[in-house]
Structures are given as C-alpha cells and as structure tokens.
Amino acid sequence: MNNSLQIARILGIPIKIHISFLLVLPFFAWIFAIQPEPFGFAGVESTILKYSLSLLTAILLFVSVLIHELAHSYFSLRYGGSISEITLYLIGGVSSMKEELHEPSKEAKMAFVGPLSSIIIGIVLLAFTSLFNPPASFSDGGGLFLMIFILGYINIILGLFNLIPAFPMDGGRILRAFLAQRMDFVEATEKAATIGKIFAFLMGLAGLFMSFWLILIAFFIYMGASGEEQQVKNRYRRF
Ligand SMILES: [Zn+2]
Incomplete structure (x- = not known):
C-alpha cells in the first residue's frame, strides 16, 4: 500500500499507519480537547495540560x-495463516493476510x-477507575x-461494536465464516460487504x-466494506 508508512515490526509483521492517520490523529485529539467531562478534557483549565492529555488519549x-490487531495476527499465525502487514487507521486496523x-x-x-x-482492555481500565x-x-x-x-469506555465500545455482524467489522468476518460454509468465499464476502454497506448507510442516516460521531463511524464502515470487498475480488478474480 503506497499510502502507508511503516512505523514498526512486531511478530515479524510490518506495522503501517495509513496516511489519513496524520490528519485523523490531531482531529481526534481536538475532539477530546473540546468534549466536556466524562468524554473529554474541555474542563481542564491549563491549555497545555488539556492538549497534552487529548493527544496522549488519541495516541x-x-x-x-494495535493490540486488537495483534490479537488477530497472533491467532492467524497460530492457525498457519500469514499476515503480510497491519495497516492502522485510528478507528480500526486492517490485517492483510497473504x-x-x-x-x-x-x-x-x-x-x-x-x-x-478490546473488551478485556476496557474492563481492566474501567475496573481501575x-x-x-x-x-x-x-x-x-x-x-x-x-x-x-x-x-x-472507548475500548468496550470498540469491542462491542466490532461484534456487530456487518462487514468490515469482525462480526462481519464471523458472519462471512458462516456464509462461507454454504457458498463460494468471494460470494460470501460480497454478501457480508453488502450487509456492511446497508448498515453504514442506515447508521449515517441515524x-x-x-450524533456527528455516528456519521463519522458510518463513513469508515462504508470505506472499509468497499475496501475489503475489492481486495478479495482482486485476489480471486484475475482480469
Ligand atoms: Zn478486529
């Protein structure tokens, strides 16, 4: 992927960040800075502290x-799969499988x-607080x-959200796994991606x-669904 920069290598897998990340990271930091308690630092008086906390939260x-993606990768490697790279978008990552x-x-x-x-990280952090x-x-x-x-809180939401059976969320992969028992893998991917797109559209409408957040997330889901579908099609249909 040309639009990504490699930042590390973990378990032998190149970890890349998508170029959009460079815009999204400060944007998320800004969102955290303007949101009031308990979801942001608007109430912090010192400007330096407010923006430092916001940026650190985004990072x-x-x-x-990344931990969420590495959990996928670790199990994929354990099951004999291979991961060519992990590309991170702030709101999610894509582990590309060879x-x-x-x-x-x-x-x-x-x-x-x-x-x-994600849910375990969320429970541990919330239990601490x-x-x-x-x-x-x-x-x-x-x-x-x-x-x-x-x-x-966000880790719990991310974990639960990813279980929604709409592609490209992990729940969509689980759905595809079930569909793939009954049909061709590409067809199963198309069906799961379509469900993901319909879901994104309804979510954007809601x-x-x-909330503005829903529109933002819906946008990412739609992009992700299209991306995954295209990736699978490119891999299995050569023309
Ligand atoms: Zn995942």
Missing part, C-alpha cells in the same frame, strides 16, 4: 487498536479474539484518571438526527 487509542484462513471455524475464532481483547477515587483536581492526576476512563 493510546491507537495503541489499543492467504485467507479457509477453515471457517478458524476464521471465526481469529475474528473473535480482536473484539475480545471504579476501584480508586479520582483525584479532586485535573492537575493532581484527575486528568490521567479521566483519560483511563475514556480509553476504557447520525444526521443523533
């Missing part, structure tokens, strides 16, 4: 997504460990406390009335 969100796991039950398990890892009393002021560590809460 750690990206680290959480070869798909053609055993649907293995693909379903590999898809499941990602959301599972509920076990201890938050410091009284933001400058006394209250800001860090709030950051842990936000990251825990977002117009509910």
